[in-house]
Amino acid sequence: MSIDINQMDDKEKRALTCLYFAKLPSDDERYKGKYYPALEVLSSKYNVKRNTLKNDKDAFDAVFDSNGRKGWHQEPLEKRSKYLYEIYLKYKDTPVEELQVAVAEILDEASSEGQDFYSIRTKSPITVQKILSREENIEIDGLNILKDALFVGQHIFIVLGGDKGSSLVTWETGLIGMGVISKEPYDEGYEKNNYKIAINVMVLFDEPIKREDLKPYSDTYDIIGIGPMTKWEPNQAISRMAEKNAVALMRAMLELRPAIEQDLEATVGDALMARIKGSTVKLVPMQLDFNEPLPQTLGEEDAYENHSDRYEPNITVILEDFIMPTGPITSMCNLINMGKHIIFTGPPGTGKTTLANRACLEAKRTMFISGFTLTTATSDWTTFDTIGGYMPDKNGHLQFQEGIFLKSIRENKWLVIDEINRAEVDKAFGHFFSVLSGVDVELQYTVSTSEGEKPISIKRVKTLHSYYDTKTASYCIGQNWRILATMNTYDKNTLFMLSYAFMRRFAFIHIDVPNEAEYAELIERHLGEHPQTANILLQLVRNSPKKLGAAVMLDLISYIKVSGYDDLFGAISALVIPQYEGISLSEIKQLYKILGTFLLKDDRSQFMNYLCEFFDVKPAELSKVRFTEIPSEEEEDSYEG
Secondary structure, three states, X not given: OOOOHHHOOHHHHHHHHHHHHHHXXXXXXXXXXXXHHXXXXXXXXXXXXXXXXXXXXXXXXXXXXXXXXXXXXOOOHHHHOHHHHHHHHHHOOOOHHHHHHHHHHHHHHHHOOOOOEEEEEEOOHHHHHHHHOOOOOEEEEEEOOOHHHOOOOOEEXXXXXXXXXXXOOOOOOEEEEEEEEEEEEEOXXXXXXXXXXXXXEEEEEEEEEOHHHHOOOHHHOOOOOOOXXXXXXXXXXXXXXXXXXXXXXXXXXXXHOHHHHHHHXXXXXXXXXXXXXXXXXXXXXXXXXXXXXXXXXXXXXXXHOOOOOOOOOOHHHHOOOOOOOOHHXXXXXXXXXXXXXXXXXXXXXXXXXXXXXXXXXXXXXXXXXOEEEEEEOOOOOOHHHHOEEEEXXXXXXXXXXXXXXXXXXXXXXXXXXXXXXXXXXXXXXXXXXXXXXXXXXXXXXXXXXXXXXXXXXXXXXXXXXXXEEOOOOEEEEOOOXXXXXXXXXXXXXXXXXXXXXXXXXXXXXXXXXXXXXXXXXXXXHHHOOOHHHHHHHHHHHHHOOOOOOHHHHHHHHHHHHHOOOXXXXXXXXXXXXXHHOOOOHHHHXXXXXXXXXXXXXXXXXXXXXXXXXXXXXXXXXXXXOOOOOOOOOOOOOOOOO
């Protein structure tokens, strides 16, 4: 009889996963490089410390002799944890294949994004007063996106907006509480695309929570209208947030406004409240002198023993939302397992940096490496930036300051170098040329060690992980350390040339622009229910004066979705037109002719003005363009005007 995970609570799911991995021998392919990432998934989903899960797995290790591990044998399981012992008795005789299926379902569920949460923002004095008075069925108007995702009972975060400089705004702005939708969307189209909903206030703060209050809570960053922002923020009355961010926000609410605990638990339920009160990531201010390293992360050494000796990422995850063959990524995996460093080449906007970052995230998830460091090469780079050099400390004494290359080795992280050909690599890499060839080097710098003054060296070691040996002043490069770099092929003749000696030390993976059929598949996948918008993007692909990379198209699609599918002009102006810097006048006219056909009169006029301003073209030139209703696929590139 199969295991039904739908009958389990979250605690049993976590315990069963730990028991499953405890039953597997260390050399089992289902265990090697798999159990640690699985604990990471559970830790992230259920807000339980990773070490807590590891301790539970170690406790189960001790009761299964066949796994070859001692586990936590200092105390019998039944004494250490009555609950874990009950799980052991329940599942100890279950075939491992049956456990494998159940655990796969648990991890799949835990890897999902979960339910969406929403926030509304109002600056209407009447509505604000009703919220602060906790009236029922409060009408919220001015909403124009996300209508189909809303339902009665949906949790809503409530934000008070408004210009503090206005005499009408007499309240403090910010996050004021939570509620639920009491009436689904209605009065659709009462003003353009706007609609209304009604809400009941369930949780109300004495005073709003400001963005700056949320700085210690990293998972609240970039929550639109609420959290600290690290990127552009759309101005909209309703926004969506992922479950993980919502849980982090509710944790911050509970800590900043502890009086809400009873109301919050009544609103979200026991299971979600347990996650809110569980483990969370907080940013802790720390004073450090210049060049003083951060204290080592607790548990980091434990992680080293679990590193995998093969890079086996989930290629589907790396290619998510990309339309491209798996061949280049498969080649990358094979080359990394051969010990090669990688340079991704291709036109701008093809997603090279995104693919490199995802490859690194998969390396971390599968315990091939501890993480990665992203940096962008510059023409000013020297060996001081990459390897390091002497700098005065607070007392005026010269001390060695490591560069980004050595720092990534010490931290056991891959190094991702964006636009590597912006640096004069022969000047910037220095001794690292020899290191990349597998030769140990000794630098001209010295540092104090427990055994006296020693020269700094960089050497290869047989361990999988990389580290800094404080006794010998050696930066030790493990077998899993790699450099991943990107290079725009359009820039290769205008920036620094890479020498043949340098290129021999890397393998090259080319990421090309999708063809028209692949673009059609990508657009249909995301905009299939909006055929008119999809047709416009397809016309853009067909008539683009320059090839557009997949990353540009994905950004364009994301913008269109966020805007509620009604700000095509804004999307094209912000994301596409800047890609066409340097195109000819005839190409500008053709671009205006193709895209202007699909715009409303006012938007078309704005679009013309924007093109004239961006490309420094006289309005009289574009005023000559004549539009057809819908451009056909066979429309010629030439036209009268």
